[in-house]
Amino acid sequence: MKRTLWAAGLTHLTKHPGQLALALVGLALGVATITAVDLATQSASRAFALSLEAVSGPATHELTSGPAGIDERLYVRLATEHPRIAFAPIVEGYVSVGDEALDLAGVDPLAEATFAVRSGEVASGAGLGASRMRGFEQLERWLTEPGAVVVAGAAARWLHLRAGRAFELDVGGHVRRAVPIATPETAGEGGASLLLTDIAQAQEWLGLDGRLSRIELDVPPGADGEAALARLERELPAGVALEAVGRRSAQSLDMTRAFSTNLRAMSLLALLVGLLLIYSAVSFAVLQRRKTFATLRALGATRLDIVTLVATEAAALGALGAVAGLIAGDALARGLLVLVSRTPRSRRSPQGCSRRSRRRRFRRSRRRASRRSPGSSAPRSSRAPAICLGRSRSRAPCSRSPQERSSPAPAAASSRDSRRSFSCSSASRRSLRRCSTGRRVLRRASPDG
Amino acid sequence: MHRVLDGVDLAIGARGSVAIIGRSGSGKSTLLNLLCGIDRADSGTIELDGRDVGALGEPERTLYRRRNVGFVYQFFNLIPTLDAEENVRLPLELNGVRTAEARRRSEAMLARVGLADRSRSSVDTLSGGEQQRIAIARALVHEPRLVLADEPTGNLDEATAREIAPLLTELTASGRAMLVMVTHDRSLAAAADRVLELRAGRLAEVAR
Numbered sequence: 279m280k281r282t283l284w285a286a287g288l289t290h291l292t293k294h295p296g297q298l299a300l301a302l303v304g305l306a307l308g309v310a311t312i313t314a315v316d317l318a319t320q321s322a323s324r325a326f327a328l329s330l331e332a333v334s335g336p337a338t339h340e341l342t343s344g345p346a347g348i349d350e351r352l353y354v355r356l357a358t359e360h361p362r363i364a365f366a367p368i369v370e371g372y373v374s375v376g377d378e379a380l381d382l383a384g385v386d387p388l389a390e391a392t393f394a395v396r397s398g399e400v401a402s403g404a405g406l407g408a409s410r411m412r413g414f415e416q417l418e419r420w421l422t423e424p425g426a427v428v429v430a431g432a433a434a435r436w437l438h439l440r441a442g443r444a445f446e447l448d449v450g451g452h453v454r455r456a457v458p459i460a461t462p463e464t465a466g467e468g469g470a471s472l473l474l475t476d477i478a479q480a481q482e483w484l485g486l487d488g489r490l491s492r493i494e495l496d497v498p499p500g501a502d503g504e505a506a507l508a509r510l511e512r513e514l515p516a517g518v519a520l521e522a523v524g525r526r527s528a529q530s531l532d533m534t535r536a537f538s539t540n541l542r543a544m545s546l547l548a549l550l551v552g553l554l555l556i557y558s559a560v561s562f563a564v565l566q567r568r569k570t571f572a573t574l575r576a577l578g579a580t581r582l583d584i585v586t587l588v589a590t591e592a593a594a595l596g597a598l599g600a601v602a603g604l605i606a607g608d609a610l611a612r613g614l615l616v617l618v619s620r621t622p623r624s625r626r627s628p629q630g631c632s633r634r635s636r637r638r639r640f641r642r643s644r645r646r647a648s649r650r651s652p653g654s655s656a657p658r659s660s661r662a663p664a665i666c667l668g669r670s671r672s673r674a675p676c677s678r679s680p681q682e683r684s685s686p687a688p689a690a691a692s693s694r695d696s697r698r699s700f701s702c703s704s705a706s707r708r709s710l711r712r713c714s715t716g717r718r719v720l721r722r723a724s725p726d727g
Numbered sequence: 728m729h730r731v732l733d734g735v736d737l738a739i740g741a742r743g744s745v746a747i748i749g750r751s752g753s754g755k756s757t758l759l760n761l762l763c764g765i766d767r768a769d770s771g772t773i774e775l776d777g778r779d780v781g782a783l784g785e786p787e788r789t790l791y792r793r794r795n796v797g798f799v800y801q802f803f804n805l806i807p808t809l810d811a812e813e814n815v816r817l818p819l820e821l822n823g824v825r826t827a828e829a830r831r832r833s834e835a836m837l838a839r840v841g842l843a844d845r846s847r848s849s850v851d852t853l854s855g856g857e858q859q860r861i862a863i864a865r866a867l868v869h870e871p872r873l874v875l876a877d878e879p880t881g882n883l884d885e886a887t888a889r890e891i892a893p894l895l896t897e898l899t900a901s902g903r904a905m906l907v908m909v910t911h912d913r914s915l916a917a918a919a920d921r922v923l924e925l926r927a928g929r930l931a932e933v934a935r
Binding site for chain 1: 765785786789790792793794798800804805806807808809813817818820821822826865
């Protein structure tokens with residue numbers, strides 16, 4: 279009924295496609311912006327939370343200090359003096375592969391093994407700890423091969439990395455050579471941007487000789503654990519803070535909340551602009567049709583008929599614009615997510631080096647290395663025979679003999695005693711890696727050999 | 728407060744036609760707005776078939792207008808987004824006539840004004856005379872009791888006006904409608920049963 283009346287009202291905008299397009303595009307852009315920003319910030323926050331969880335692993339507490347980090351000798355002392363608590367040293371930093379930023383985590387596989395066994399992660403197969411453990415199947419390569427890293431399978435595909443094939447790594451503007459020795463699929467969503475390497479390697483790359491970013495603690499539940507924690511807290515040196523892992527995550531998420539709020543406010547502003555555009559378009563269309571509406575009223579159309587016509591027109595415009603905006607917002611969110619997830623480092627190194635110049639420097643260093651040792655293309659660090667096990671640069675005591683140190687670790691890693699006995703300083707492990715003789719010792723000491 | 732109409736007294740018989748002449752601003756259009764119920768008089772009564780239009784509320788006056796009044800404007804006031812037939816059909820659909828029946832009646836009305844072959848034409852493509860014929864068809868298609876014409880030939884050339892004037896009066900007379908037209912066109916006024924002049928807010932019979 280009143281089909282002609284509807285046609286009289288609703289065909290106006292279809293006969294003015296410019297006005298219709300302006301209103302639709304305005305609203306669609308507003309809706310797309312708010313949808314995209316909302317999706318992107320939510321995804322980024324979730325990824326951030328998962329990353330924190332992945333990096334934290336099964337830890338209940340952690341020790342942190344200022345920007346200079348923690349002296350690694352503290353770790354050795356604490357691990358020896360507090361048998362009720364499991365400790366895992368971590369060195370963290372940021373690196374770039376191509377244009378993508380990754381979190382570099384230097385871990386001690388032997389400490390991690392005990393950590394994972396204690397928390398039951400190995401049995402459940404969940405979390406990054408389990409993936410770390412699987413990555414350690416190639417422990418020999420992990421400990422001895424310069425630049426050995428473990429990359430999550432998803433990241434490896436995304437960055438076109440293959441196990442055993444070296445790639446360039448930008449660490450603070452310096453190009454380093456890294457070799458993926460494993461690309462496990464168990465890193466989970468939160469570990470996708472994580473690059474794992476041996477703690478000594480991370481210290482070397484990040485210039486943190488003898489320093490740790492933090493020490494993770496796994497405190498057993500119950501009164502015993504609380505008592506052990508209280509004793510540990512009393513013995514901590516000045517400047518080292520003990521805090522629960524959840525609190526740190528919450529603080530970090532709080533920091534991102536302000537960013538999300540700003541983004542949401544900007545997207546709401548975009549939506550408001552879209553609404554104003556649709557308001558203007560509808561108002562203009564009504565003004566243009568004042569004479570038509572007056573004629574309709576004179577012919578007997580009620581006020582309600584006219585209001586219904588205008589409201590239906592606005593609602594149809596709104597619905598069309600919203601649907602278009604949601605579709606566009608979904609596509610835009612994918613692009614925004616990449617931008618929001620990137621750090622400034624992923625776009626440009628702090629020293630302002632271009633990728634080309636970094637590559638040039640990397641080739642130059644390789645040429646120099648090959649001049650020193652004709653016929654060898656291996657990097658200098660892997661060939662240097664200067665440091666062997668007997669001449670370790672270790673600053674911390676190592677309680678194992680060279681033969682013990684060179685034996686495969688996983689079998690012994692599950693017990694606390696073995697974990698402590700393996701807790702030699704990362705400096706001594708660095709020496710082990712640099713020593714080609716060390717590799718031979720490893721081979722001789724292996725049960726197969 | 729400016730008093731536009733003062734002591735207007737007018738009675739029109741069934742099928743009668745009245746032409747109202749007067750200077751611009753004399754209140755001719757105001758009188759038409761009062762007759763159709765768009766405006767309300769401050770005092771006095773307007774009755775159609777014994778029913779007081781002024782006493783009706785706004786929704787009832789809209790219904791009164793829809794059922795009983797047909798309009799012909801100087802500038803045609805056709806709906807530009809509708810074609811010729813749809814413009815004529817609009818009052819029928821507003822009055823609840825089913826679409827098929829409304830279409831049949833509007834086509835018949837278009838034939839009576841001589842535009843049967845232009846029923847699907849966009850009104851923008853029609854000449855002034857054709858548009859006014861459509862306006863007359865729209866005003867008469869639902870067989871109203873009262874047809875109000877405000878300067879129906881005011882926007883037409885002389886030749887076209889000579890065609891339109893008899894069409895309007897004859898079609899109105901052939902129905903059951905009264906015709907009240909406001910005009911400056913003496914020849915059109917002469918076609919009406921009575922000619923009244925509005926001066927200083929009062930109506931006065933013009934001798935012929």
